[in-house]
Amino acid sequence: MSALIFASLSFNTSQAHAKSDNFTAEQLSQVADIKKQALESDLAWNLVESLTTEVGPRMPGTPGDKAGVAWAVAQFKAMGFDKVWTEPATFPKWIRYSESAAVVSPAPQTLHITALGNSISTPKEGIEAQVIEFENLAELENAADNAAKGKIVFINYRMDRDRDGNGYGPAVKARSRGAVVAAQKGAVGYVMRSVSTATHRFAHTGGSHYEEGVTKIVSSAISNADADQLHRLVALGKPVTININVQAKSMGEGTSYNVIGEFTGSEFPNEHVLIGGHLDSWDLGTGALDDGAGIAITMAAAKFATLKGQPKRSIRVVLFAAEEFGLWGAKAYAKANEKTLSNIVAAAESDFGADKIWAFESNVHASSLPLVSEIAAMLKPLNVEYIANNSARNGPDLIPLRPFKVPAFALSQDGTDYFDYHHTADDTLDKIDPAKLRHNVASYAIFAYMAANAKTRIIGK
Amino acid sequence: MSALIFASLSFNTSQAHAKSDNFTAEQLSQVADIKKQALESDLAWNLVESLTTEVGPRMPGTPGDKAGVAWAVAQFKAMGFDKVWTEPATFPKWIRYSESAAVVSPAPQTLHITALGNSISTPKEGIEAQVIEFENLAELENAADNAAKGKIVFINYRMDRDRDGNGYGPAVKARSRGAVVAAQKGAVGYVMRSVSTATHRFAHTGGSHYEEGVTKIVSSAISNADADQLHRLVALGKPVTININVQAKSMGEGTSYNVIGEFTGSEFPNEHVLIGGHLDSWDLGTGALDDGAGIAITMAAAKFATLKGQPKRSIRVVLFAAEEFGLWGAKAYAKANEKTLSNIVAAAESDFGADKIWAFESNVHASSLPLVSEIAAMLKPLNVEYIANNSARNGPDLIPLRPFKVPAFALSQDGTDYFDYHHTADDTLDKIDPAKLRHNVASYAIFAYMAANAKTRIIGK
Numbered sequence: 001m002s003a004l005i006f007a008s009l010s011f012n013t014s015q016a017h018a019k020s021d022n023f024t025a026e027q028l029s030q031v032a033d034i035k036k037q038a039l040e041s042d043l044a045w046n047l048v049e050s051l052t053t054e055v056g057p058r059m060p061g062t063p064g065d066k067a068g069v070a071w072a073v074a075q076f077k078a079m080g081f082d083k084v085w086t087e088p089a090t091f092p093k094w095i096r097y098s099e100s101a102a103v104v105s106p107a108p109q110t111l112h113i114t115a116l117g118n119s120i121s122t123p124k125e126g127i128e129a130q131v132i133e134f135e136n137l138a139e140l141e142n143a144a145d146n147a148a149k150g151k152i153v154f155i156n157y158r159m160d161r162d163r164d165g166n167g168y169g170p171a172v173k174a175r176s177r178g179a180v181v182a183a184q185k186g187a188v189g190y191v192m193r194s195v196s197t198a199t200h201r202f203a204h205t206g207g208s209h210y211e212e213g214v215t216k217i218v219s220s221a222i223s224n225a226d227a228d229q230l231h232r233l234v235a236l237g238k239p240v241t242i243n244i245n246v247q248a249k250s251m252g253e254g255t256s257y258n259v260i261g262e263f264t265g266s267e268f269p270n271e272h273v274l275i276g277g278h279l280d281s282w283d284l285g286t287g288a289l290d291d292g293a294g295i296a297i298t299m300a301a302a303k304f305a306t307l308k309g310q311p312k313r314s315i316r317v318v319l320f321a322a323e324e325f326g327l328w329g330a331k332a333y334a335k336a337n338e339k340t341l342s343n344i345v346a347a348a349e350s351d352f353g354a355d356k357i358w359a360f361e362s363n364v365h366a367s368s369l370p371l372v373s374e375i376a377a378m379l380k381p382l383n384v385e386y387i388a389n390n391s392a393r394n395g396p397d398l399i400p401l402r403p404f405k406v407p408a409f410a411l412s413q414d415g416t417d418y419f420d421y422h423h424t425a426d427d428t429l430d431k432i433d434p435a436k437l438r439h440n441v442a443s444y445a446i447f448a449y450m451a452a453n454a455k456t457r458i459i460g461k
Numbered sequence: 462m463s464a465l466i467f468a469s470l471s472f473n474t475s476q477a478h479a480k481s482d483n484f485t486a487e488q489l490s491q492v493a494d495i496k497k498q499a500l501e502s503d504l505a506w507n508l509v510e511s512l513t514t515e516v517g518p519r520m521p522g523t524p525g526d527k528a529g530v531a532w533a534v535a536q537f538k539a540m541g542f543d544k545v546w547t548e549p550a551t552f553p554k555w556i557r558y559s560e561s562a563a564v565v566s567p568a569p570q571t572l573h574i575t576a577l578g579n580s581i582s583t584p585k586e587g588i589e590a591q592v593i594e595f596e597n598l599a600e601l602e603n604a605a606d607n608a609a610k611g612k613i614v615f616i617n618y619r620m621d622r623d624r625d626g627n628g629y630g631p632a633v634k635a636r637s638r639g640a641v642v643a644a645q646k647g648a649v650g651y652v653m654r655s656v657s658t659a660t661h662r663f664a665h666t667g668g669s670h671y672e673e674g675v676t677k678i679v680s681s682a683i684s685n686a687d688a689d690q691l692h693r694l695v696a697l698g699k700p701v702t703i704n705i706n707v708q709a710k711s712m713g714e715g716t717s718y719n720v721i722g723e724f725t726g727s728e729f730p731n732e733h734v735l736i737g738g739h740l741d742s743w744d745l746g747t748g749a750l751d752d753g754a755g756i757a758i759t760m761a762a763a764k765f766a767t768l769k770g771q772p773k774r775s776i777r778v779v780l781f782a783a784e785e786f787g788l789w790g791a792k793a794y795a796k797a798n799e800k801t802l803s804n805i806v807a808a809a810e811s812d813f814g815a816d817k818i819w820a821f822e823s824n825v826h827a828s829s830l831p832l833v834s835e836i837a838a839m840l841k842p843l844n845v846e847y848i849a850n851n852s853a854r855n856g857p858d859l860i861p862l863r864p865f866k867v868p869a870f871a872l873s874q875d876g877t878d879y880f881d882y883h884h885t886a887d888d889t890l891d892k893i894d895p896a897k898l899r900h901n902v903a904s905y906a907i908f909a910y911m912a913a914n915a916k917t918r919i920i921g922k
């Protein structure tokens with residue numbers, strides 16, 4: 001609906017040069033040139049290659065995380081950002097040492113497992129118990145109080161594949177709360193089918209939580225192929241016993257840093273466009289898609305958006321810390337910058353991989369829609385479709401900014417394959433297509449340039 | 462060339478009913494019915510599902526291998542094979558306990574590694590040394606004597622993808638001999654890019670060898686993504702140090718069993734068609750494609766080939782032991798059955814996955830070509846193309862039969878994707894397409910029926 005209403009506001013690029021209320025003809029010609037150069041550049045590829053190779057995994061609080069912060073500071077400076085600084089963020093630190101699992105009987109074999117973030121350790125020899133299977137979290141919640149007494153609960157819910165990642169929400173509940181509910185039903189361990197669309201044998205990690213007053217039990221996930229196998233074994237009707245061995249540790253409070261680079265604006269230096277991603281990653285892969293790509297896309301986009309000189313408003317790239325452990329960098333950013341959040345004229349985070357951007361969404365005051373429409377018109381030739389002015393759902397690190405009515409945008413990647421790799425060991429550089437990455441940079445560069453250089457600022461709602 | 466000459470002998474199926482010199486019209490109609498029923502049956506799927514689930518991995522000499530033998534005997538009996546027996550095969554037993562690797566510097570991170578079969582253990586803490594990279598085995602062979610002194614040799618040769626698996630030969634040399642040549646150049650450890658076309662992060666295992674008089678060093682392979690990463694790190698130009706930790710053991714002589722099931726022939730019980738696969742698998746996956754599929758295809762095919770009653774000649778299904786360790790079951794079979802190998806009227810092994818069969822090849826005496834042509838004509842509607850009468854390359858377990866002029870055939874699966882999974886943890890049941898599996902069974906059933914029931918027997922050359 002909104003898209004239809006919006007359509008009446010939009011116009012094509014050739015008309016834009018003639019009619020624009022927000023940009024000079026020269027500016028619009030600069031947009032075209034920025035797009036062209038971004039589509040030909042390897043800058044973002046070089047950044048994500050460097051980050052994933054020379055730094056590698058960047059789990060909050062690890063040496064890799066620290067190296068990532070140093071890398072980002074050095075890169076911002078080398079790229080010519082005129083202000084570069086860090087801001088601390090604290091978080092509950094958790095470390096994974098090792099994890100393994102096996103079917104003990106009736107058919108001994110290895111299971112590909114990963115501990116979920118925040119999981120406790122098992123005893124050194126692991127825990128061994130019979131498996132009790134549930135279709136989904138709701139079935140477990142509805143089970144009798146002692147339904148899982150002495151057993152290992154296995155939730156076998158399979159995530160749906162979807163361009164917008166809509167399969168994630170229904171599946172991730174069992175990751176976040178599964179171990180709590182299982183413990184409430186008497187279980188001694190918890191394992192779930194990975195929140196993953198992968199047809200390969202990778203387990204998916206991610207945050208999980210315990211609840212005060214509920215016994216903590218090991219919280220883990222097995223790959224889709226292993227979940228298939230465990231389900232088949234259980235379906236044979238004889239007791240299935242597995243062993244889960246997780247060695248992990250909560251380490252108290254950790255500290256990391258949001259790393260921020262800015263190209264200062266010439267006319268309105270305090271007003272700024274905020275783009276970025278999160279610098280941390282899970283430990284299993286090298287965090288290429290999640291979120292090395294977002295880091296590289298937005299750093300490169302800022303560079304291209306300032307290719308023609310200093311922007312009118314500042315362009316700020318924020319590389320958030322400790323997103324994977326619960327948006328800790330984003331929360332710290334909102335708190336530390338509370339007084340200046342109203343200066344944000346446009347905010348967008350890239351944290352959904354590196355496939356082509358297909359959708360553009362906004363969440364701005366109605367008076368800013370004509371300007372948004374001009375940005376949308378410039379994105380359209382890149383096959384980016386304007387969706388609506390009421391959502392802009394992407395960008396987990398922008399969630400803490402929502403109460404402050406920041407003008408929010410989403411440049412949404414096609415997420416059809418994103419959850420094949422997300423939070424697994426298979427999230428490595430080879431999963432990024434350099435051509436698609438360039439398409440992302442061009443889209444973000446156009447967005448950042450136009451929001452920073454428009455005659456009037458965009459207003460939130 | 463041979464295919465062209467052969468084309469003149471062939472005719473289409475409708476003509477076959479009228480013209481056949483080798484089959485009655487009733488027999489040809491039975492072929493059509495067998496095909497139809499095989500294409501609708503889940504028999505092979507049920508077999509490979511049961512084998513990979515209820516038994517799991519079947520590395521020679523392990524409890525899984527023993528369980529596989531028991532499973533096969535029980536299945537043959539349950540399927541109504543009238544003779545079921547086992548024949549022992551010995552082999553050098555080797556066990557994998559654990560394996561891990563990591564980049565120590567400059568960018569600490571995990572490497573996905575697997576020990577190659579027969580590898581020695583490292584010390585408990587692993588070995589740690591600088592990496593020296595070579596493009597391929599030849600470059601290492603041509604290096605100076607002490608070129609790798611004190612280092613870990615990394616061979617970075619990438620296998621080509623190919624329908625016929627022709628990329629395997631050039632790549633596998635570095636698996637078989639790499640550790641020997643590396644040791645000769647002074648290396649303390651050996652790691653190679655996996656013999657694999659996978660774009661996922663799985664290391665590929667497989668047999669490797671040591672040589673008398675050459676120091677044994679650890680022999681291992683990393684996934685393609687990890688090889689990319691190691692290559693990029695080495696290319697940075699600073700020393701790259703890695704740690705490899707393999708715990709494995711050679712255990713002296715092991716014993717397993719070829720499992721054989723036969724439907725006895727009515728007219729010529731001593732003459733027999735021999736089809737089969739190998740029952741053992743590597744330990745990382747569940748041996749679904751390699752070679753659970755081959756086991757299931759040929760067991761089911763024998764059942765369908767005898768659907769219309771006892772065959773004229775016997776149909777024997779041989780499930781070879783310890784193929785992965787070096788064709789030990791096949792060698793034992795050839796030796797134990799040396800006196801009756803001349804009774805084999807047609808031999809074919811399925812050991813190239815479960816994609817559709819696209820090619821049919823023979824290696825028979827010219828006098829048998831008209832009969833082969835009739836079989837080819839029946840396979841043609843399944844889109845199986847006759848290739849030539851000089852190769853029949855498939856079937857590693859048939860290699861020991863070659864000196865005995867056994868009439869050999871290949872029903873060749875499309876192997877384009879086979880090496881994405883081969884010898885990795887990702888070789889699991891979900892990689893088999895049930896429809897393609899049925900196509901395999903129908904092809905093998907037609908072949909077995911026609912070879913067993915033809916007026917005259919096929920003769921080797």
